[in-house]
Structures are given as C-alpha cells and as structure tokens.
Amino acid sequence: MxxxxxxxxxxxxxxxxxNFLILFAILYFVLYKPVRNFMExxxxxxxxxxxxxxxxxxxxxxxxxxxETKISEAESEISxxxxxxxxxxxxxxxxxxxxxxxxxxxxxxxxKAEATREKDRIISEAQAEISEMVTDATEKLALQAxxxxxxxxxxxxxxxxxxxxxxxxx
Amino acid sequence: MxxxxxxxxxxxxxxxxxxxxxxxFLTSGNGGEEESVQVVMRDAVLHDVNKVNFLGMEVNPGxxxxxxxxxxxxxxxxxxxxxxxxxxxxxxxxxxxVLETLVGYFTNLGKTNSPHLxxxxxxxxxxAGAYIFTGTMLELFGIQVVTxxxxxxxxxxxxxxxxxxxxxxxxxxxxxxxxGIAAHGLKGILKTLKEFSLPISMSFRLFGALLSGALVTxxxxxxxxxxxxxxxxVGVLFTCLHALIQAYVLTMLVSIFYGEVSEPDVPKLKxxxxxxxxx
Numbered sequence: 001m002x003x004x005x006x007x008x009x010x011x012x013x014x015x016x017x018x019n020f021l022i023l024f025a026i027l028y029f030v031l032y033k034p035v036r037n038f039m040e041x042x043x044x045x046x047x048x049x050x051x052x053x054x055x056x057x058x059x060x061x062x063x064x065x066x067x068e069t070k071i072s073e074a075e076s077e078i079s080x081x082x083x084x085x086x087x088x089x090x091x092x093x094x095x096x097x098x099x100x101x102x103x104x105x106x107x108x109x110x111x112k113a114e115a116t117r118e119k120d121r122i123i124s125e126a127q128a129e130i131s132e133m134v135t136d137a138t139e140k141l142a143l144q145a146x147x148x149x150x151x152x153x154x155x156x157x158x159x160x161x162x163x164x165x166x167x168x169x170x
Numbered sequence: 171m172x173x174x175x176x177x178x179x180x181x182x183x184x185x186x187x188x189x190x191x192x193x194x195f196l197t198s199g200n201g202g203e204e205e206s207v208q209v210v211m212r213d214a215v216l217h218d219v220n221k222v223n224f225l226g227m228e229v230n231p232g233x234x235x236x237x238x239x240x241x242x243x244x245x246x247x248x249x250x251x252x253x254x255x256x257x258x259x260x261x262x263x264x265x266x267x268v269l270e271t272l273v274g275y276f277t278n279l280g281k282t283n284s285p286h287l288x289x290x291x292x293x294x295x296x297x298a299g300a301y302i303f304t305g306t307m308l309e310l311f312g313i314q315v316v317t318x319x320x321x322x323x324x325x326x327x328x329x330x331x332x333x334x335x336x337x338x339x340x341x342x343x344x345x346x347x348x349x350g351i352a353a354h355g356l357k358g359i360l361k362t363l364k365e366f367s368l369p370i371s372m373s374f375r376l377f378g379a380l381l382s383g384a385l386v387t388x389x390x391x392x393x394x395x396x397x398x399x400x401x402x403x404v405g406v407l408f409t410c411l412h413a414l415i416q417a418y419v420l421t422m423l424v425s426i427f428y429g430e431v432s433e434p435d436v437p438k439l440k441x442x443x444x445x446x447x448x449x
Binding site for chain 2: 006007008009011013015016017019020021023024026027028031032033034035036038040042046108123124
C-alpha cells in the first residue's frame with residue numbers, strides 16, 4: 001500500500017484528516033460554541049448586574065452626600081440661629097439691666113431729693129419752733145425779770161437756740 | 171459491618187478468586203500462540219501485518235479507532251446539545267459544571283497564550299484535546315476488530331498509528347499557519363514557516379508517546395499471567411496518564427505557537443540622529 005518508511009500512507013492520512021475535520025466542525029458548532037456562548041451571556045448578565053449595582057451604589061452615595069450637605073447646612077443654620085438668639089437674649093438682658101440701673105438711679109435720686117426736702121422741712125419747722133420758744137421765753141423773761149437779766153437770759157436763749165440749730169444741721 | 175455482610179463479602183471474594191484461578195489454569199499458559207511477541211511489537215509500530223477492511227480498503231486499525239472515537243464524540247455532542255444544553259441554568263448543576271469547566275479551560279488556555287486572536291483556536295484545541303484523550307482512553311476498553319487475516323485485535327489509540335499522528339501534527343501546524351495569515355496576511359506565512367520543524371516534532375512526539383503506551387499495554391496483555399491485576403495498575407493508570415498528558419501537551423503547544431504567530435507587530439521606534447553641535 002505504501003513504500004514510505006514506517007508504513008506511512010497518504011490515503012490514510014487524508015482519511016484521518018477528513019475524520020478529524022468533521023469532528024472539529026461538529027464539536028465546535030454543536031458543543032463548544034453553544035456552551036461558550038452560554039457562559040459569555042451569563043458573564044455578561046452578571047457584569048450588567050454588577051454595573052447596575054455599582055450605578056445604584058453611586059446614586060445612593062450621591063443622594064447620601066446631598067443629604068449630608070443639607071444636614072450640614074441645616075446644622076450651620078441652626079447654629080447661626082442659636083447665635084442670633086443668644087445675641088438677642090444678651091441684648092435684651094443688657095437693656096433690661098440698663099433699665100433697672102436707670103430705675104434704681106432714678107429711685108435713689110428721688111429718695112435723695114425727698115430726703116433733702118424732708119430735711120429742709122424739719123429745719124424750717126425746728127427754726128419756727130425755736131423762734132416760737134424764744135418768743136415764749138422772751139415773754140416770760142420780760143414779765144419776770146429786770147431788763148438786764150432779761151437781756152442776759154435773752155442772750156443765753158439765743159445761744160441755746162443756735163446750738164440746737166447746729167445740732168440739727170449735723 | 172454485621173456477620174451477614176461479612177459472609178456475603180467473603181462469598182463474593184471467593185467466587186472472584188475462583189474465576190481468576192480458573193482463567194489462569196484453563197486458558198493456554200503461553201497465550202498469543204498465533205503471533206510471537208516480536209511480531210506483535212513490530213505490528214504495533216508499523217501496522218504492516220494486521221490490517222482491517224474498511225469500505226473495501228485495507229487500513230490500519232488506528233484509522234478505524236479514529237472513526238470510532240469521532241463517532242462516540244459526535245454522538246455524545248449531539249445528545250448533549252439536544253438534551254443538556256437547553257436545560258442549562260444560571261447556577262450550574264454537576265454535569266453542566268463539568269462541561270463548563272472543560273470549555274472554560276480550553277477557552278482560557280487560548281486567551282492566555284494567544285490574547286489577540288483566539289475565538290476559533292479555543293474550539294480547535296477543544297476538539298484536538300477531546301480527540302486525543304478519548305482516542306487514547308479507547309485502548310482501555312479493548313474493543314476488538316477483526317483483521318483481514320481473520321485475527322481479532324484490540325483497537326489501538328488512533329494517534330498510535332503514525333498516519334494519525336502525522337495528520338494531527340500537520341493539521342495543527344496548518345491551523346497555526348491560518349492564525350499567522352489571519353493576523354498578518356502573507357507576512358504571517360513567513361512567520362509560521364520559520365517554525366518548519368514544528369509539524370515533524372508534534373507528529374513524532376504524539377506518535378512516540380502514544381505508541382509507547384500501546385506497546386506497554388500490548389506487552390502486558392500478551393502474557394496471560396500478566397493479564398490479571400497488573401493491567402489495573404499498568405494499563406489503566408498508564409493509559410489515563412498519557413491520555414491526559416498528550417492532550418495537554420498538544421493543546422498547549424498549539425495555543426502557544428498560535429499566539430506567537432498571531433501576535434501583532436510592535437512598531438519600531440524611530441530614533442532621530444542627533445547632529446553633534448559644534449562648539
């Protein structure tokens with residue numbers, strides 16, 4: 001059948017080749033390709049799911065960031081409002097304190113004025129009383145003693161009246 | 171294990187031992203009385219004695235083994251295509267997992283060794299790997315064919331036939347050549363022709379490896395006394411191992427060379443000559 005060494009036979013080689021090519025074509029189209037396509041489709045499905053999940057995660061992270069920004073803005077607004085209200089409270093307190101001080105000063109001032117008036121009134125009353133006492137004493141002396149004695153007594157009474165007056169002033 | 175089970179086991183072992191002993195003593199002590207071991211070995215290498223009639227032609231048993239291997243694989247592929255693949259699920263079952271592992275292995279082998287061009291190559295190495303593995307495993311079953319001389323011989327691995335091995339080596343080389351042409355056009359032919367020793371080395375590597383397995387198996391089965399127990403270790407393990415190893419080696423070599431010839435050219439960097447500035 002063949003003169004080549006090792007019993008090499010081209011006809012049989014071609015038959016082996018035909019056999020293998022048919023096998024290759026059938027295995028490729030019937031088994032290999034469908035299984036590979038299934039695996040690639042599944043991989044694509046999972047990749048799409050992964051991408052979708054990643055997109056969702058990114059979107060949720062963006063939403064979270066937005067909410068965090070809003071929260072931080074709200075917090076800063078709250079702190080500003082707190083500061084403002086604290087300032088208003090301090091301002092009110094200062095104004096109330098000032099008003100209380102003014103009221104106290106006014107009360108003190110009025111009390112002082114009242115005291116001064118009262119003092120003047122007492123002094124004038126005391127002076128009137130003294131002069132009345134002096135008049136009474138003078139009348140009595142004039143009726144009971146001589147003129148010289150009377151004059152001395154009059155002087156004593158004046159001294160006494162002055163001494164009392166100075167005590168009152170003190 | 172209770173007493174009844176022990177008794178059953180002992181009976182089974184006794185029957186097996188009796189059958190084996192009967193086989194050893196009742197069969198002819200020398201075995202292979204029609205051919206000497208030298209003739210068997212020579213025929214395993216050259217296939218010049220035992221021929222098989224195929225469509226009126228006298229062919230080597232290896233060619234018939236090739237057709238049987240292809241037949242088994244094609245029927246299995248069609249059955250899987252009809253009954254299994256349409257029922258594939260997103261979470262694979264056991265058989266789907268096996269199929270996906272096989273296809274995924276060859277696809278990844280192609281992608282790893284030939285990242286630029288690998289769609290068809292994955293299919294080629296899948297088919298070549300399946301053919302080599304299944305054909306070699308066919309030796310284990312000892313399927314008998316009748317020769318033109320009226321003898322019965324067990325079917326060898328298709329690639330232990332030199333014609334089958336040459337076909338596989340040359341086809342793989344031509345496939346690598348198509349990769350070179352697909353990637354670089356006519357320049358790809360030159361790239362592939364540089365590896366002119368590849369078809370010879372691939373053919374004879376396959377032939378030598380598979381022939382050695384066939385020879386050892388023939389030798390073991392030639393003597394009747396060696397046909398008991400020894401084939402379990404020598405026949406089964408040796409056949410399984412070299413079926414796996416040869417399928418792996420050829421597919422790996424094809425993918426590596428295919429990747430090499432289909433690799434895109436790296437553009438040469440233009441170096442500007444800097445004129446010496448005169449001081």
